Amino acid sequence: MAMPDFSRPQPALPADDSDRLLRLRQLFPISGPDLTAWPRVPMPVLCTASILFTDLRGFTRLTERFAHDPAGLLEVLNAHLKKVLRSISICGGVVEKFVGDGVMATFGASGDEADHVGRAMAAAIGLIGANEALNRRSAADWGFRLDVGVGIASGDVVVGAVGSADRSELGVLGDAVNVAARLVTQAGPGEVLMTGTVYRAMEAMLQSELTSQSAVRGRSGRLEIYRMSLLGGRGDLA
Amino acid sequence: MAMPDFSRPQPALPADDSDRLLRLRQLFPISGPDLTAWPRVPMPVLCTASILFTDLRGFTRLTERFAHDPAGLLEVLNAHLKKVLRSISICGGVVEKFVGDGVMATFGASGDEADHVGRAMAAAIGLIGANEALNRRSAADWGFRLDVGVGIASGDVVVGAVGSADRSELGVLGDAVNVAARLVTQAGPGEVLMTGTVYRAMEAMLQSELTSQSAVRGRSGRLEIYRMSLLGGRGDLA
Numbered sequence: 001m002a003m004p005d006f007s008r009p010q011p012a013l014p015a016d017d018s019d020r021l022l023r024l025r026q027l028f029p030i031s032g033p034d035l036t037a038w039p040r041v042p043m044p045v046l047c048t049a050s051i052l053f054t055d056l057r058g059f060t061r062l063t064e065r066f067a068h069d070p071a072g073l074l075e076v077l078n079a080h081l082k083k084v085l086r087s088i089s090i091c092g093g094v095v096e097k098f099v100g101d102g103v104m105a106t107f108g109a110s111g112d113e114a115d116h117v118g119r120a121m122a123a124a125i126g127l128i129g130a131n132e133a134l135n136r137r138s139a140a141d142w143g144f145r146l147d148v149g150v151g152i153a154s155g156d157v158v159v160g161a162v163g164s165a166d167r168s169e170l171g172v173l174g175d176a177v178n179v180a181a182r183l184v185t186q187a188g189p190g191e192v193l194m195t196g197t198v199y200r201a202m203e204a205m206l207q208s209e210l211t212s213q214s215a216v217r218g219r220s221g222r223l224e225i226y227r228m229s230l231l232g233g234r235g236d237l238a
Numbered sequence: 239m240a241m242p243d244f245s246r247p248q249p250a251l252p253a254d255d256s257d258r259l260l261r262l263r264q265l266f267p268i269s270g271p272d273l274t275a276w277p278r279v280p281m282p283v284l285c286t287a288s289i290l291f292t293d294l295r296g297f298t299r300l301t302e303r304f305a306h307d308p309a310g311l312l313e314v315l316n317a318h319l320k321k322v323l324r325s326i327s328i329c330g331g332v333v334e335k336f337v338g339d340g341v342m343a344t345f346g347a348s349g350d351e352a353d354h355v356g357r358a359m360a361a362a363i364g365l366i367g368a369n370e371a372l373n374r375r376s377a378a379d380w381g382f383r384l385d386v387g388v389g390i391a392s393g394d395v396v397v398g399a400v401g402s403a404d405r406s407e408l409g410v411l412g413d414a415v416n417v418a419a420r421l422v423t424q425a426g427p428g429e430v431l432m433t434g435t436v437y438r439a440m441e442a443m444l445q446s447e448l449t450s451q452s453a454v455r456g457r458s459g460r461l462e463i464y465r466m467s468l469l470g471g472r473g474d475l476a
Binding site: 013017018020021022023024025027028030032033041042043044045046047060063064067068070071073074077078081082085086089094095096097098099100101109110111113156158159160161162163164166167168169170171173174175177178181 | 251255256258259260261262263265266268270271279280281282283284285298301302305306308309311312315316319320323324327332333334335336337338339347348349351394396397398399400401402404405406407408409411412413415416419
């Protein structure tokens with residue numbers, strides 16, 4: 001394959017945008033820590049944790065609506081994320097990274113092993129409630145609602161440095177991470193999708209107290225899924 | 239809902255693991271920069287970029303195989319990621335974050351606008367080739383192969399600070415990000431899945447030079463997808 005002509009300059013961005021982009025990149029350096037001592041980076045740790053993903057439903061449509069107002073888009077998104085971050089933090093979770101319009105958080109993958117399933121569930125319920133309060137306050141002004149879905153899975157994960165000496169992050173790897181990431185894509189507005197492991201750890205508490213709960217058992221592949229609807233519910237699994 | 243009993247201590251991790259976990263967390267602090275001056279953070283920037291995702295096929299099975307050897311698992315993963323990072327870096331891309339066993343990289347979202355589609359495609363071809371070289375050298379020792387898939391999409395994205403003053407990252411948001419993330423999940427071993435926009439920008443170059451190319455047109459929803467197989471190919475879109 002002929003190499004593309006990398007030398008061809010295409011200064012597409014206005015100078016002002018270009019300058020702002022540079023300052024944003026400087027504010028958020030992405031190289032990670034200096035790991036020239038990479039061989040001395042601590043070995044990875046295997047631990048049992050709960051993984052929580054959030055995702056805004058219909059955010060792509062919102063992106064189109066704000067196509068010419070990126071600042072307005074991020075203002076709305078950050079108002080939502082602030083609620084999400086706070087709910088997770090209150091319950092002792094760690095926001096590992098932002099994933100598009102949502103986050104990936106872990107409970108029990110930082111040394112605090114106390115009841116990580118309960119903490120994750122409390123964070124999910126808290127963030128859906130806080131987001132609903134945000135809707136009640138702002139949806140009329142905005143002209144639209146922000147609807148959030150949550151996926152939770154529990155299991156063994158590996159916590160360790162991923163990447164190379166030049167560019168690294170702390171990675172959390174394992175089936176529970178993949179499953180929670182898949183669950184969140186199927187969660188409807190105000191819903192928490194969870195694995196059987198998570199559901200059984202929380203079952204008594206959810207059924208006795210959460211009157212709007214409609215946990216439904218389903219299967220996706222070999223995966224046992226329970227759905228909890230906190231905003232009235234959409235019924236069974238699709 | 240009764241709050242879970244957060245006070246109940248469950249010191250599940252051996253002291254040695256717990257200490258290592260703490261050191262890993264200290265090495266990779268995740269709060270982001272101090273944004274107490276958040277209102278003065280530069281406004282987000284709208285730019286046209288190419289987004290590349292990589293993903294290892296069958297890594298979940300590998301995770302199970304290494305269930306009791308997390309260090310071995312990360313050693314194999316990092317050998318692969320080193321090739322991926324290097325190929326992206328050579329072509330001028332920025333690795334925004336690690337996503338499970340893969341990465342999300344951008345081309346043209348850091349001020350360097352020159353031919354971002356060509357750069358992304360060159361990085362994809364480069365990393366699949368470098369990974370194949372890694373397989374030739376190590377697969378026999380390992381007892382398994384590492385197979386990588388790539389997804390590429392191009393379009394307008396918003397680059398800006400997401401999160402809150404306490405916890406923030408530089409976010410890259412837009413339809414192209416979502417599409418590329420979806421494409422990579424469908425890419426087979428040694429395959430690059432791309433949108434019509436990406437394909438048409440590269441068409442002449444790919445068809446004339448890449449003899450093992452088998453770009454196939456398909457549709458997933460309203461999305462026009464082209465598939466390029468660099469390792470012999472698996473035929474049409476599923």
